[in-house]
Amino acid sequence: MSNTVRVPRTVSKTATHRALASESRQALLGVLRRSERPLDAAEASRAVGLHSNTARVHLNVLVDSGLVKRVGEQRTVPGRPRVLYEATSDAPVTQHRTTTDTSYRELARILVDQLGEVQDHQLALRAGRRWADALDVTSPDEVEGASNSGIDTVLAVLNDLGFDPRIEPSTNQDRLVLHQCPFADIAIKDRSVVCQVHLGMLSATFERIAPTMSVTGLDPLVSEEPLRCVVHLQGSGQP
16 A cells, blocks of 8 residues: 655644554553553553553653643652653543554564664665655645645655654754654664664655755654654755
């Protein structure tokens, strides 16, 4: 199935659908719904068998989608209040993922493990570039009102893939900050593979859609709560 992207665009998928596309997030949401009190990330992670850092990533996605909210702990003794999470009234009954979804996730894990054994970054980069080639993207020249530089199209592609990208100008170059990662749970385990695949995809996507800018580097998971990966860009951004 191809991912066709057209700009200008609004949200391509509902936040709820994207948040519930993960089995782990479904499990966390179910735990919060059943709990009689808000839970912190450590408690929620133990309940579903996840590492606490991985659980925080998923909980942040659920918060962004409006299914979960953060609650400050009310303390009666000195100390830093914990960040607690509870399901909102908008949270639906947790759905079960399809067998196909789960199988694809497991396949991704297996492929990452295999690439990790080879320890060939160039192979991971090439895999990412092939991923970019497989995306069916509408040229910005074909869309009325689209940016001629192609940046709007790149952002739409990455948003559709679940990265929540935002351009942040800095003192000497532009930075593209990714606030979500569709493979965060796998990347935290082995970022050397997953992030190299993403770097290859990003580089090829900019070359194809926004050739006036280029990707010069990727700082993966500079922050896990909230999640932030920084893509360094070079170029004018003008046609």
